[in-house]
Amino acid sequence: MYADRINALPPYLFAAIDESKARMLAKGVDVIDLGIGDPDQPTPSHIVESMCQAVRDPATHRYPSYTGMLEFRKAAARWCKETKDINIDPANQTLTLIGSKEGVAHIPLAFINPDDVVLCPDPAYPVYKIGTQFAGGEPFIMPLLEENGFLPDLDAIPADMLARAKLMFINYPNNPTSAIADRSFFEEVVEFAKDNNIIVVHDNAYSEMVYDGYQAPSFLSVDGAMDVGIELYSLSKTYNMTGWRLAFAVGNETLIRGLGKVKSNIDSGAFDAIQKAGITALTGSQQCVSDMNLIYEKRRDVLLKGLRGIGLDVKTQKATFYMWAPIPSGYDSMGFSQLLLEKAGIVATPGVGFGQYGEGYIRFALTQSVDRINEAVARMEKLRI
Known part of the structure; x- marks a missing residue:
């Protein structure tokens, strides 16, 4: 059946x-x-109160924008500048997501043809591989080994796989291993992606869950990263909003536009009242x-x-x-x-x-x-x- x-x-x-x-x-x-x-x-209560006010506004009850409220995208871009020191154009380099899981699952539909290879870490969030399979692509596993700090060994990827590879998922801070990556690793990834014409998707859902004074760097803060990739940020874990389903993608304009084309044909965007609450989360006290x-x-x-x-x-x-x-x-x-x-x-x-x-x-x-x-x-x- x-x-x-x-x-x-x-x-x-x-x-x-x-x-x-x-x-x-x-x-x-x-x-x-x-x-x-x-x-x-x-x-947090100030986010909940913002949602309560927004949901009472009849203007939020209509179909939302496919790309997301410009006010939310501006708030996301400002947050990226303040927390990660990256410059993002809210109009063309930002896209509202119904949770980052939705973005992860839809990205392969925008860029992967049948038999294209997607480089997927392992162990990893299962949707990287499943989204690839739904798009007809072939996942190629990049082992994350403890002896390598749970970072992929890019030099170990066979040439025949690289010739077919079109997209790569990475995720640091990492689920499930909790591993972190420094800027030198992201620089290596950018060089690797440019050499092999590969799109990079950095799932940065845990960027703000940090301890002992550590600050997680943004992939997009590395020179050249904006040319090859996008980064996904989620409000789920950062603001305890898992059930609200709100996230955003930032990065290369062409890649953002491609993901947006999938979304406009599959969903009707995130509820405006939730986006208004998201603005409160991103622009209010941290x-x-x-x-x-x-x-x-x-x-x-x-x-x-x-x-x-x-x-x-x-x-x-x-x-x-x-x-x-x-x-x-x-x-x-x-x-x-x-x-x-x-x-x-x-x-x-x-x-x-x-x-x-x-x-x-x-x-x-x-x-x-x-x-x-x-x-x-x-x-x-x-x-x-």
């Missing part, structure tokens, strides 16, 4: 986790969910972002100490709200995640769900209070892993 593209899909990882969690809850288990990266704190980072930093420190206490060799991450932990010997990632769920009531994401090179790891999300994280650690200690 289903199309081949649907039959070829693996089960969506997070949906399967939800099903497993539901089964345990039905049994009466007190489940501690450290799985899906969905912020547990509410959207203290709410700093406050959330302090909360996540405390949680990180607690979980880090706890995981190390049970013998897991976990690195201290400087960004994202994920912890990428190597699993104990004698388990694979699915088996270890099942052990945590069935014997300790803890949801964590098996690394293999992010690709074959995620095997051997498990991802914890810092989306529970310090007390609940301490409880999770205590339960893991009782397992005597």
Whole structure:
């Protein structure tokens, strides 16, 4: 019954986790969910109030612009200048997205023909590969290995793949590994893209989730990056707005226009009232972002100490709200995640769900209070892993 593209899909990882969690809850288990990266704190009140005012305005009830409100795009461009020191033309180099996931999934439709190759990191957000497959492209896996700092080895990509490659996804700060990239890596990517005529899509959804004084650089801040790529920014994690579905793409004008052509034929744009709330988020005080980072930093420190206490060799991450932990010997990632769920009531994401090179790891999300994280650690200690 289903199309081949649907039959070829693996089960969506997070949906399967939800099903497993539901089964345990039905049994009466007190489940501690450290799985899906969905912020547990509410959207800041000044953003909510802005939305309430906007939704009462009948002018927001009509079809929105396909490219997004110019006022929102101006706010996004100003935010990029203030936070990343990049100059963006809001009219031609900015596009409103219904969440960055939508942008990731639609970009291959704009630029990939059947049998074109897309360079996809692994482990990674599954939509990079799935969006490529939906467009008829061929994903080529770039392994992210710990010995390389979870950065792709661009020199290891075979010449025959490079000859067919048209687009590359990168994502730093990284999901799921929490790895970070410096400007020298982005400079290498720009040179690589120019040499091989490859479009670069930098998914920068975790740009503001940073700790210990670290600031994540923008790919577009590197000389020449604007010639080859675009960058996606999400309000989901930065402002606890996951359910609101609002993000934006910035970068090369031709690439922005191509993505916009797909959107204008598939969706009707983001709700104007949500964009007005997004303007408030981007232009208002950023203290709410700093406050959330302090909360996540405390949680990180607690979980880090706890995981190390049970013998897991976990690195201290400087960004994202994920912890990428190597699993104990004698388990694979699915088996270890099942052990945590069935014997300790803890949801964590098996690394293999992010690709074959995620095997051997498990991802914890810092989306529970310090007390609940301490409880999770205590339960893991009782397992005597």
